[in-house]
Each structure stands twice: as structure tokens, then as C-alpha cells.
Amino acid sequence: MAAWVRRLLRGIGSLTGVLLLVTLWEWGSIRYGSFMLPGPRDTLTAMGRLAEQQALLAAMWATSWxxxxxxxxxxxxxxxxxxxxGLSRTLGRVLEPVATVLLGIxxxxxxxxxxxxxGSGSLASIYTVAATTLPIAFAGAQMGARTLDARLAELATAYRLPLAQRLWDLYLPHVVSxxxxxxxTALAVAWKVTVMAELLATDTGIGAGLALARVNLDTAAAMAWVVLVVVLLLVAEHGVLRPLQRRMEPWRTGH
Amino acid sequence: MLELDRVGVALGPKAIFNDLSLTIGPGESVCLVGPSGAGKTTLLRLAAGLLAPTSGEVTNGFRETSVVFQEPRLLPWRRVTDNIALGLKARGIGRRHRRARARELAAAVGLAESLDCFPHQLSGGMCQRVALARALAVGAELLLLDEPFSALDVGLRSDAQQLMQQLVQERALAMMLVTHDLIEALRLGHRVLVLAGSPAALVYELPVTTPFNERTPAWLHEAAARLLRQPLVQASFQPLVDREAA
Incomplete structure (x- = not known):
């Protein structure tokens, strides 16, 4: 089968899933009324209204940065x-419980x-995001450094690789993987946590928009903000991080 | 010339070997056989400079020495070309030159078609040939090989041995091959050494004067049988046989 046919079929498969979700959403909206659950069309209308008020882009920008x-x-x-x-066992023993505690908060x-x-403001949200995602990045890097292959290190010695080449050709690709x-994972968490922090700590951004929607009992606007967060996250992951990974790690796919 | 002068290696209180001497001259192919666990790999790592002797001295007068390990040890994230050129890059040779050299060597080991593949796309035999090309790329005068073909199945192993024989002859390489396969040793060596005992010693030496192209399968089997009938060789492989029987 040609590659594009397979890709098309895969695309149709994913699209079916999305359409199914939208259908359920529409059905729920009809069943429970558009106040409890505004349907997809109400949500789009609300999003349009927000865009007209110039609130949309500013909020997306505030949350993203x-x-x-x-x-x-x-x-x-x-x-x-x-x-x-990962490289020093002693340091690993010291830092590991710290990371576990941080992860548990x-x-x-x-x-x-x-x-x-x-105080309220951007700094509080940025700090919260950093504190929540740091242990995730820590665990990944530690695992990467700890699993460095001793046999490849011996190979590097046998072929007299200079330190720079060792780092670049051996250690970096392994750790990156x-x-x-x-x-x-950390990026997805970052977005969700930012929105939550904004809800409580700031008066700009998507979280603040959600807070406002709650005060106004504007369910449609709340749904619009939710859709927006999801879109932002998908763009960041599939538009930036995954293409970057494919570029940096062509050996995983083998093309 | 590689000279191991009365070297000893001890791991804690246990001596792996004492006062062991061995010389490999230019263009000479030495095959080291012996029961597993005798210390063959340790001896090879000593010759490669990957391990310092506890006593005695290792002098390596060859300009370049390369090691081929039991497993290919390729970088999974680099294509065949860059894997072959690894040692050239370490020696500061520019990308264009090292790629050209890698292409030549890939052709020499029969991998001209696979230059742009990643190791996981190759079979075990092909990976081992990449490792061999990588060893040759730096212009090694001495190759140290640690059971490089033991993971290959019979047909591939025979191909690899033939390739090895051809390379040793064409390029006048000196070689130290560690193997547990007597036939392989007899096929590729100018000298076959038996390492056995604890602490290990070179208990037997067999010079092989028959030219490479006259070492037919029949000759090899006969030579192997003759070698195994030597009391010292027999005794050194015996504990292993007993252990397996028990």
C-alpha cells in the first residue's frame, strides 16, 4: 500500500475520533440544555465574541509566555x-528525595x-509552573545520565575520542532520548498549571478569562477558553516539540 | 611490534595471570584460544591499553591499534558512514575526507549499499562488518579482535572469516584474535596460542605454516583434531568438559 494511502487512512481514523467527541458534545448540549453544556456552535460563537473584544489574542499570549x-x-x-x-551517585542520593517531595506537592x-x-501576578504563575515541572525534567535527565552505556564508553577510550566528541557523539544523543x-510531559503539565495559577493569581491570561466566565455564569465562554487551551497545547506539542524531536532523533524512525 | 613483558593482572586477591609474555610482530596474525573464563578477553584489553597491568609492562610500537569487540558497539544514533568514520573524527580529519574514507571501507567490507542506514536497520552480521570497517578506518596496523564472530550463525561466520583472512593478507595487518573456536583460529592465524589454567598461562603454541589458500575445510578439521590430541591442550580444555558433564 502506498504511504500516502496509509497516512490518509490514519488521518480518517483520528478524524473519526474527533467527530465522535463533537457529536457526543452536541448530543449532551441538546439533552441538558445550552446553559449547562453549551454545544460546539455556542462555544464557537462565544469564541468569536471574545475575539471581537480583542481579549483572545492577549490572553493566549499572556498564558503562553x-x-x-x-x-x-x-x-x-x-x-x-x-x-x-545521574553522573554522581552521591549527588543522586541527595537530590532524589528532594525531587520526590517536590513531585508530591x-x-x-x-x-x-x-x-x-x-503576591498576585505573573511571577506567582511562572514560579508555580517551574516548581511543578522541574522534577519531571530532573527525573528524565537523571535516568538518561544513569543509563549511559559503559561499553560505549570503553569504545570511546579504545578509539581515543576527545572529550568534546564523547559528549557530542555519545552522551548527548543518549540523554536527549x-x-x-x-x-x-512537562510541557503539557506547564500549560494546565499556568491556567490554574492564572485563575487564582492574575487578572490576565486564559485562567483569568475562565475566572471571569465563572463570575458571569458564562458557560459558553468557559468552554471557549477550554478549547483554546487544548488547541495551544496541541500546537506546542505537534507543531514544535515533536517535529524538533524528529529532526534531532532521525534514528528512531529510521528514515 | 606489540610486546607484553611478564605482565600480571590481579583482581583483588585473585591473580588472573602472572608473568605472561607475548610478542606480536608486524603483519603477524596470532590467535588466542582457550576455555571460557581463562582470561582471553582480559589479555586483549591489556593489549588494547584498556586495562593497566598490575605488574610487568605492555609496549605497543604499532602506529595505530584498533579494537573490535564481541558486540558491534555501534552508535545507534549515527548512520553507517559516521559510525565507520568515528575514529577518523577523533583524529581531527575533516568531514569530507572521513566520509570518503568511510565509503571506501564500506565497499571493502561489502556494505556499499547501506551507507545511510542506522544500525538498527542492519542484521547482526552487517553490524559486525561496520565495526570492522570502523577499526580499519583509522589505518590500524594492529587489530585486536575479541570473539568478533561468535554471535553470527555458521554461514555468516564463514563469510566473515574469509573477509578477515583477505583483509589481513591484503593490508599486511598484525592481528590478535581471541576465539573459542579452534577452527577459526587455525583458519586465520600464523600462530595459535592456548591460554589456560588458573592463574592462566600460555600452555601451548602452534605455528601454522600452511598458506591461507591451502587451508581447506578438510585440512582445518584435521589440524584441529591434531591440536586437541596434544596432552597439554586436551588437559586445558578438560576441566570444562568435566564441568559440563557434571
Whole structure:
């Protein structure tokens, strides 16, 4: 079978799933009324209304940069600490319980602390995102550094690879293969946590929009914001991270 | 010339070998056989400089030495070309030159078609040939091979041995091949050494003077049988036979 036919069939399969969800949504809206569950059309209308008020783009931008800033800080710090913890057993033993504790603190607790520490505003959301995603990046990098193949290291010694080549040809690709899946998970978490933090701590962004929709009992607007978050997340994952992974790791697919 | 001068290796209180001496001259192919666990791989790692001797001295006068391990040990994230060129890159040779050299060597080991493949797309035999090309790429004068064909099935192993024989002859390479297969040793060596005992010692040496192209299957089997009838060789393989029987 030609490759494009297979791709088409796969596309049709995914589309069927989406359509099924939309159908259920529409059915629920008819069954329970458009106040309890606004249907897809009501949601689109609400989204259009938000766009007219210029609120949409500003909110998307505010949420995205908070999510991405927090995520980037956590990714950098988490990877650096994770690599060190993977390479040094002592450091690993010290940092591992810290990471476990951090992972166990629910994001909602972080946001309360962050508001107390930093006051309402962007900083509280960014901090919450960073604190929640850091242990995920840490765990990925630590696992990557810990599973470095001793036999490949011996090969590097036998062929007298200089340190730079060792890092670039041996260690980096291996660690990346562990870090990338962790980063994709962390990014999804980052978006959700940002929205939650914004709901409590800021007056801009998608979370603030949701808070406003709640005050106004505007269910359609709330649904519109939800759809927006999902779209943003899908764009970030399938538009940026996965293509990046395919570029950096062609050996996984073998093309 | 590679010279192991009365070397000893001890792991904790246990001596793997004491006072072992071995010399490999330019263009000479030495095959090391012996029961498993005798220390063949340790001896090879010593020769490769991957392990420092506890006593004695290892002097390697060859300009370049390469190792082929029991497993191919290719980088899964690099294509065949870049895997072959690994050692060239380490020696600071530019991308164009090392790719060209890798192409030549891939052709020499029969992998001209697979240059752009990743290791996981190749069979075990092909991977081992990539490892061999990688070893040759740096212009090695001495090849150290640690049971490189033991994971291959019979037909592939015979092909690989033939390739090896051809390479040794054409390029006048010195070689130390560790194997547990007597036939393989007799097929590829100018000298066959038996390493056995605990601590291990070179208990028997057999010079093989028959030219490579006259080492027919019949000759090989006969030579192997003759070698195994030597009391010292028999005794060194005996504990293994007893253990397996028990």
C-alpha cells in the first residue's frame, strides 16, 4: 500500500475520533440544555465574541509566555541537576528525595504559597509552573545520565575520542532520548498549571478569562477558553516539540 | 611490534595471570584460544591499553591499534558512514575526507549499499562488518579482535572469516584474535596460542605454516583434531568438559 494511502487512512481514523467527541458534545448540549453544556456552535460563537473584544489574542499570549518561561526555567535547571545527579551517585542520593517531595506537592498548594511569597501576578504563575515541572525534567535527565552505556564508553577510550566528541557523539544523543519524552510531559503539565495559577493569581491570561466566565455564569465562554487551551497545547506539542524531536532523533524512525 | 613483558593482572586477591609474555610482530596474525573464563578477553584489553597491568609492562610500537569487540558497539544514533568514520573524527580529519574514507571501507567490507542506514536497520552480521570497517578506518596496523564472530550463525561466520583472512593478507595487518573456536583460529592465524589454567598461562603454541589458500575445510578439521590430541591442550580444555558433564 502506498504511504500516502496509509497516512490518509490514519488521518480518517483520528478524524473519526474527533467527530465522535463533537457529536457526543452536541448530543449532551441538546439533552441538558445550552446553559449547562453549551454545544460546539455556542462555544464557537462565544469564541468569536471574545475575539471581537480583542481579549483572545492577549490572553493566549499572556498564558503562553508564562507557561513557556516557567517551563524553560524548569527544563534548564531540571536537566542540569538531573545530569549531575545521574553522573554522581552521591549527588543522586541527595537530590532524589528532594525531587520526590517536590513531585508530591500538588500544584494548588504551590500556587497558594507563591501568592503568599510573590503576591498576585505573573511571577506567582511562572514560579508555580517551574516548581511543578522541574522534577519531571530532573527525573528524565537523571535516568538518561544513569543509563549511559559503559561499553560505549570503553569504545570511546579504545578509539581515543576527545572529550568534546564523547559528549557530542555519545552522551548527548543518549540523554536527549530520555529527556525529550520527559519534556513533552512537562510541557503539557506547564500549560494546565499556568491556567490554574492564572485563575487564582492574575487578572490576565486564559485562567483569568475562565475566572471571569465563572463570575458571569458564562458557560459558553468557559468552554471557549477550554478549547483554546487544548488547541495551544496541541500546537506546542505537534507543531514544535515533536517535529524538533524528529529532526534531532532521525534514528528512531529510521528514515 | 606489540610486546607484553611478564605482565600480571590481579583482581583483588585473585591473580588472573602472572608473568605472561607475548610478542606480536608486524603483519603477524596470532590467535588466542582457550576455555571460557581463562582470561582471553582480559589479555586483549591489556593489549588494547584498556586495562593497566598490575605488574610487568605492555609496549605497543604499532602506529595505530584498533579494537573490535564481541558486540558491534555501534552508535545507534549515527548512520553507517559516521559510525565507520568515528575514529577518523577523533583524529581531527575533516568531514569530507572521513566520509570518503568511510565509503571506501564500506565497499571493502561489502556494505556499499547501506551507507545511510542506522544500525538498527542492519542484521547482526552487517553490524559486525561496520565495526570492522570502523577499526580499519583509522589505518590500524594492529587489530585486536575479541570473539568478533561468535554471535553470527555458521554461514555468516564463514563469510566473515574469509573477509578477515583477505583483509589481513591484503593490508599486511598484525592481528590478535581471541576465539573459542579452534577452527577459526587455525583458519586465520600464523600462530595459535592456548591460554589456560588458573592463574592462566600460555600452555601451548602452534605455528601454522600452511598458506591461507591451502587451508581447506578438510585440512582445518584435521589440524584441529591434531591440536586437541596434544596432552597439554586436551588437559586445558578438560576441566570444562568435566564441568559440563557434571
Amino acid at each position: 508564562r507557561a513557556i518561561t516557567g517551563f524553560a526555567l524548569a527544563a534548564l535547571a531540571g536537566m542540569a541537576l538531573g545530569l549531575l545527579a 500538588p500544584p494548588i498548594a504551590w500556587i497558594v504559597l507563591a501568592i503568599l511569597w510573590f 530520555y529527556v525529550f519524552p520527559a519534556l513533552i
